[in-house]
Amino acid sequence: MAEITFVGAAGTVTGSKHLVQCKGKRFFVDCGLFQGLGNADALNHAPLPVEAREIDAVVVTHGHIDHVGYLPKLVRDGFRGPIFATKPTASLMQIVLDDAAHLQEELHVHGYQHSHHPPLPFYEEADVAAAMRLVHAQDLGETFDLLGVARVTYRNAAHIVGSAFAQIDLDGARAVFSGDLGRYGRPLLFDPDAIGAADVIVSESTYGDRVHPEDSIDGLHAALLDAIARNGAVVIPAFAVERSQMLLFAIGRLQAADTKLAGLPIHLDSPMAEKVDDLFANFPNAHRSLPAGCDIATFGCDNLTVHRTAEESKQLNRLKGAHVVISASGMASGGRILHHLHNHLSDDNAVIVFVGYQGAGTLGHVLVNGAPSVRIYGDTLAVRAKIMSLQGFSAHADRNDFTRWFGTCTTTPHLYAVHGEPESATALAALAHQQRGWTAAVAQRGLTVTV
């Protein structure tokens, strides 16, 4: 018998951490940071149900910070076991954790200037290096032993490059952890693998209550034409990792199809751009091949400039005329995008285009919900720019994708819905019950269930 305790991403979409206990061993499936405003900080600082040194291993599903961002902290607190991940995810972890440590250290320095009692940084680069030394990279589809108590197989989850769902055989039962499930029919990624047999499925439910609209490429087209007509900027907050490449690919297709867009200056403001390009180049089997005439440096985008350094980023402040700026973070909760929003939010010729999930409490969420003014860097800014939200670019499964994926399960499992706001988690549990006849429940934080 094994037990699963939902430590994070229960009743919320971030902080994924599921504790599994089996035959005296304990391991996490994912080990992410909570993000967003509100109580995210308190949740990240709350003690784990078990001491870090008593955790024996971690099984990582993919390289997003809300799934891996707590690992350096776990190591800082005494964890020394193996960390399993697919090979592309292992490379991506190095990129995103280095960036996270850098941000934590900046916050610490900033805090030090304003306080006589600055908090210790949550973790530092040395903790990231120590965590990366524990990583055991695995191939998709190959089964490996976990601590002598379980067998694990990674299957393609179609969410980002390297993303996997974990099929874990535990003491006579099979649990499937979806990680973040992607979508079917996407231009750069392969479809999700079939589930096959499972006794328990722990499934994300970010969009369990919605079907993504199909008109996003048209919406993006309209935003770009609008920028040209008004001679203004299009600012797109996007996750630095992969979402930016997906956008470049979409913009490139639009530029090729509409001569009015050819030559429109596109600026990718990302210190990680080259590293992410390397990720695509180094793992050609982890994504679909790019069409002819489309290379990894531009993803088919015409007139693209990549801004890597802070100096290069500042050049964007002086740009005039119609242009597009893509920068992180995707929920505008930090990073370089704040400078661009500070510059353009009060400009009625600008368009701000959100292309991903906006977690409750983030600046992105506030803007998408129509706030008349917001505060950035201590300044109150009237929102005069047009705000658009194009959910069709989402990297997360919607109800149709879940229906299709659940249909690949050959047994009648019990489903726990995690990684969703309460309404979407409840909707996904209802979907599994009504369409598949499965028993299903919404996972509550702190709940322990047996498998």
Ligand SMILES: [Zn+2]
């Ligand atoms: Zn993710």
